[in-house]
Amino acid sequence: MSSAGARPSALRGGLAIRGVSHSFDDRRAVDDVHLDIGAGELVCLVGPSGCGKTTLLRLSAGLVTLQQGTIEIDGSIVAAVGHSVPPEARGVGLVFQDYALFPHLDVAGNVGFGLIGLSASERAARIDAILHQVNMVEYRNAWPHQLSGGQQQRIALARALAPRPRVMLLDEPFSGLDTRLRALIRDDTLHVLKENGVATLMVTHDAEEAMFMADRIVLMNRGRIEQAGKPVEVYGKPASAFVARFFGEVNELRGIVRNRSVATPFGLVSADGHAEAATVEIVIRPEALKLAPANGAAAGEGQCVAKVMAARLLGRSSWIHLDIGGPSGHGETAHAQHFHARVPGSFLPAENEMLSVSLDPAQAFVFAPPDSS
Ligand SMILES: Nc1ncnc2c1ncn2[C@@H]1O[C@H](COP(=O)(O)OP(=O)(O)OP(=O)(O)O)[C@@H](O)[C@H]1O
Numbered sequence: 001m002s003s004a005g006a007r008p009s010a011l012r013g014g015l016a017i018r019g020v021s022h023s024f025d026d027r028r029a030v031d032d033v034h035l036d037i038g039a040g041e042l043v044c045l046v047g048p049s050g051c052g053k054t055t056l057l058r059l060s061a062g063l064v065t066l067q068q069g070t071i072e073i074d075g076s077i078v079a080a081v082g083h084s085v086p087p088e089a090r091g092v093g094l095v096f097q098d099y100a101l102f103p104h105l106d107v108a109g110n111v112g113f114g115l116i117g118l119s120a121s122e123r124a125a126r127i128d129a130i131l132h133q134v135n136m137v138e139y140r141n142a143w144p145h146q147l148s149g150g151q152q153q154r155i156a157l158a159r160a161l162a163p164r165p166r167v168m169l170l171d172e173p174f175s176g177l178d179t180r181l182r183a184l185i186r187d188d189t190l191h192v193l194k195e196n197g198v199a200t201l202m203v204t205h206d207a208e209e210a211m212f213m214a215d216r217i218v219l220m221n222r223g224r225i226e227q228a229g230k231p232v233e234v235y236g237k238p239a240s241a242f243v244a245r246f247f248g249e250v251n252e253l254r255g256i257v258r259n260r261s262v263a264t265p266f267g268l269v270s271a272d273g274h275a276e277a278a279t280v281e282i283v284i285r286p287e288a289l290k291l292a293p294a295n296g297a298a299a300g301e302g303q304c305v306a307k308v309m310a311a312r313l314l315g316r317s318s319w320i321h322l323d324i325g326g327p328s329g330h331g332e333t334a335h336a337q338h339f340h341a342r343v344p345g346s347f348l349p350a351e352n353e354m355l356s357v358s359l360d361p362a363q364a365f366v367f368a369p370p371d372s373s
């Protein structure tokens with residue numbers, strides 16, 4: 001790539017998506033997305049089905065013609081309106097869910113496919129080095145149909161990384177694998193991507209996978225970025241109920257702001273930044289509810305006594321269905337009687353047991369209701 005095409009403001013060694021929008025017919029699939037990914041950085045793109053994740057990846061790869069905005073790789077514009085560097089010249093490695101291996105080539109042939117301009121010995125050395133990284137050296141001469149799903153995915157990753165791309169684009173690369181294999185392969189993939197120092201944009205449906213893999217999580221909703229940040233920021237300070245819900249089922253209730261707080265059955269939660277007397281949505285993570293045997297005692301300040309409707313051991317955690325009684329006695333807070341709590345798996349109360357419930361305010365979030373903005 002010529003240095004004349006580089007701009008000093010552009011991101012060196014990485015991917016920069018600037019003001020990109022895309023419509024299919026009249027339907028907007030990607031809406032004014034801005035995203036910079038630095039060399040060696042791994043960004044997970046998450047969001048509900050149809051929110052535009054694959055379209056954004058395909059635009060970055062050059063598989064879809066750009067309609068609006070620009071895409072830069074390593075400081076050079078690879079796509080702008082009326083300008084498109086072909087996919088094979090962009091320096092991107094692709095691993096798509098349905099990106100099958102070439103059946104007529106063995107493992108070495110697949111991995112070496114994109115290696116051009118190398119001598120035979122350089123090519124063989126590069127193939128061996130990358131197969132070593134993905135722990136598949138002994139399968140060098142195997143055929144794709146002789147490999148398990150997990151092994152095929154390792155080879156697809158090796159094939160994408162072999163030509164030393166500057167940017168890796170992965171679209172749900174582990175979704176065809178069972179839970180155990182998935183955990184193993186994503187761990188290996190994370191280390192291989194980091195070793196190679198490549199800028200990575202990876203799509204996943206799975207919140208836990210995104211937390212595991214990502215330096216930064218980008219959550220899309222209807223073609224737009226709803227929130228972007230480090231996992232700890234997106235999880236700990238969700239910008240909306242939509243973001244909070246993405247990380248798993250939550251308890252939701254409504255309340256009215258009084259003296260910069262809102263009442264919940266489990267005590268007051270700060271509603272700073274919301275107007276006095278405004279109706280707000282309160283999202284409480286199941287992990288936020290702290291449970292202890294009530295031992296016949298009445299609920300203390302900031303506590304609530306609840307009856308266990310059901311308790312299920314899930315392994316590391318237990319999932320507790322709680323009945324907190326009728327909505328009367330909790331002032332203006334309209335809430336369901338039924339709450340869910342997730343507690344360490346060592347705690348498994350009996351049905352009908354009475355528990356005292358208190359709240360970790362760091363896992364309770366207050367938002368303006370969606371119709372008020
Ligand atoms: N080739 C296409 N022609 C017409 N519409 C398309 C095309 N590709 C995607 N769309 C539409 O664009 C929107 C975004 O699709 P996209 O595949 O990017 O979603 P996604 O976030 O990857 O979803 P999923 O999680 O289900 O893979 C959807 O409404 C989809 O129907």
Ligand SMILES: [Mg+2]
Nearest residue numbers: 053054055171
């Ligand atoms: Mg998709």
